[in-house]
Amino acid sequence: MKIYNTLTHQKEELVPLEDNHIKMYVCGPTVYDFFHIGNARPFITYDTLRRYLEHSGYKVTYVQNFTDIDDKVIKRAQEEGTTIGELSDRMIKEYFKDADALNIKRADIYPRATEYIDAIIDLVKLLEEKGFAYTSSDGVYFEIAKNPNYGKLSGKNIDDLLAGASERVASKEDKKSPLDFVLWKFKKEGEPFWPSPWGEGRPGWHIECSAMTRATLGDTIDLHCGGVDLVFPHHENEIAQSECATGKKFVRYWMHNGFINIDKEKMSKSKGNFFLVRDLTKQYEPMVLRFFMLQAQYRMPINFEKELLDAAVVSWNRITTCLDNLEHVAKSAPETDATEVAKNAVQELERAVIVAEEKWNRGLADDLNTADAIAAIFDLVRAANIATSVPGISSKALLKAQDKLLELLSVLGLDPTRSEKNSVPAEIIELVERRQTAKKEKDFALADSLRDEITAAGFKVEDTPQGPKVSAL
Template sequence: MSAPEIRVFNTMQQAKVPLAPLTPGKVGIYVCGPTVYSFVHLGNARTFTSFDVIVRYLRARGFAVKYVRNYTDVDDKIIKAAAETGEEPIALAARFVREFEADATKLRLLQPDVSPKVSETIPEIIALIVKLIANGVAYQSGGDVYFEVRKFPGYLKLSKKKLDDLLEGGGERELKGEEKRNPADFALWKAARPGEPSWDSPWGKGRPGWHIECSAMSSKYLGETFDLHGGGLDLIFPHHENELAQSEGASGKTLCNCWMHGGFLDLEGAKMSKSLGNVVRLRDALEKVDAEGLRYFFLTTHYRQQLAFSDKALHDAEGRMEYFYETLKKVDERLDAKEFIAGPLHGEPQRFLNDFHAAMSDDFNFAGALSAVSGVFAELNLLMDKPPVKDKVLVGRTLVALREVVRQMSKALGLFERKPEDWLLARRDRQVKAKGLDVAKVEAAIAARNAARAAKNFPEADRLRAELKATGVEIMDTPRGTEWKVASE
């Protein structure tokens, strides 16, 4: 397989650029992780899944990826949430880190190589602020420290805004603050108020502002300049813009070579967001839909594109996963205990992988890659059901090759990595529970029907089939006997 060059859309240039790692063969990526004051919602999950697949793909292409995704565990929202529950802010944050990790495991998200927390990066944050003050781009004001945006010439180069527009704007940005030299200046360090978590600093007790933690954590684990920086579209301004200003204002070097931003998940025509309150928790969604079905749904659109959430879309995605796993189940049963020696293949199994790489190399075109996935599964089924060639050894050998192609795609997408029977059974169990079916009764009816069939009493057999169907159970007569599943509507 000739590996196509990987091109990535860089928000800074608003164009696709070739991936050119600082160190050949290695990629450092920083993804802005959750602020842990509540459960993550599906919009968050989409972004994390996108970067999960991007990291998986880069690894599949042989890059040694260092993947850093932080937890922001010191923040206004956390303090507010803690005040409401009566917990200590740090304890509440720790609790939601655990909840996040439980959700992430279900979604089969890769564990980042490093998951730093703000609360464990305070010395580095203070050192960074000290440097910014020394460089003349930050100033102390009482117990606070602010970044002075007018002193950093590159300010707003990422978001393409103008400082004047920012100040006039139709927004509701807080422009108050006599303590600031410029209303657009933002806090690097906030003086402690009673009851808030705080740390000693050269400016008295206090805590970091919102953006500085990412600057500190990324340079700590990836260096002053690294390859990829990711997050949701809504982080471009102010978060990434400010992060960039802080990092570059301190180091004088480019923070990262490529900024990647994922598109939103929409719910009923509007961005799913905590401020609008139109969120579906990842946790709640996973009660209703299979985790891989959800992952597949996220991959049906390019990562930078908006994606509309709906129960139907999720349901369809899960149905598609069923097709994939049913196919793999058949393939694996057939290949079991058989060996095929090397030799010619039918068709060109590799062509699907080539198409897959072509799509993924082009700014991680998930939807395009899924087309190649469909191709390989259709070919697998064709060879098993209606092989266009007679040579059984040739067919078997080709199935082995195609199965290997699927394995390669699996690794990059985080899809169909489970044992097909396990996935299929788990899905059925969930559906059985949702419908309140009695498995023993279903199996008794199937046994009765098979007795009727054996006696060639087809009217009775059909009656039992119809009866089951009415309760939502679909039965299939296979070479292995009669199997059943919950009908999807």
């Protein structure tokens, strides 16, 4: 598989450091609120990557942190009159509700910054011993001037950064350079703190991820992933800290996903143009949201507008309807192909399955092009729809196509069984069966009134040559 590496600006063959084992770290949420659609994109993207790598035979160790100590967490806890521990415990539970709904697999490890204070202190100590850190009046800082490689991920140049920084208001901290970033912040009144060799305080954000990566996966990892907004300064600073502390390469492949724009404008919490996943899933099925995101290759920006989401509902329904149809037709289909026409149709379908899977695989192997993978799924949907209309086609061929469709979807984390549209309650099925009996007994008045009952319950029943087909309205 090829992956676009932000560090080298090119697609590279993904070769893990250890045989078949991929170690990946994804920057996780700051747990002070529900997560929004912009946060959801990296979670969905890298979950899909993990599923594809596992499908391709790799063992994946997947780590995603929770940032449970930072200015936003402290501020929100103070506003709510609670502790950061209680707030983050609660928000992590809420995180899992939304992540589970989006069918995001659980990570192997979810490090929380407050549980890795010792690892953070160890890393800062290493940086201090090697001369990369110094203490100022309000904290311990990383000295950028000591690191000639600074800027290698973001392509930023220290002189340009300095020119930009000097235009801003002179900083009140006594840092050696305005670019130096904090590793350990000294205690402020009313804020949580931990003891350290430099005095009581709390870690800076960047060092948390460096330390948690090292503590869970080791000095060198294969993949480090996040949104493109994390390239600078977060990931640039992570590289600086980790590589200066250990003297080893930190990350072999850096992956960054594109932004989400809301009605063509950059999403921002301060502008108020953002959507929480929790609110969106009241209007759209979580599987539709996931499908919508994966329709774009992960590095492309996504434009989030109602019309496009509604179009995704229709497209997703084409897939679920096809699956329903395959199952439904297969129920009453013969075991072997009844006619010459049916035999030819099966051959066509089998060929379509192979071609679609190849296209799907080519897409995903090329820098996780989920847009191409979904196009391949629709090729298969079209072929399957044609096959279901051929009289006498065998159930075996139809069910094989259904299995393949489900498999290709499941690697993308798309699970049609989670679609509410597909779940027809037992009492509705009973009504449908009673209506069938009434029709057989030529009691059309009863059959009609049962149909009305089914419609009133929000379902429709269609009579097809293979029998009644029921679906949500």
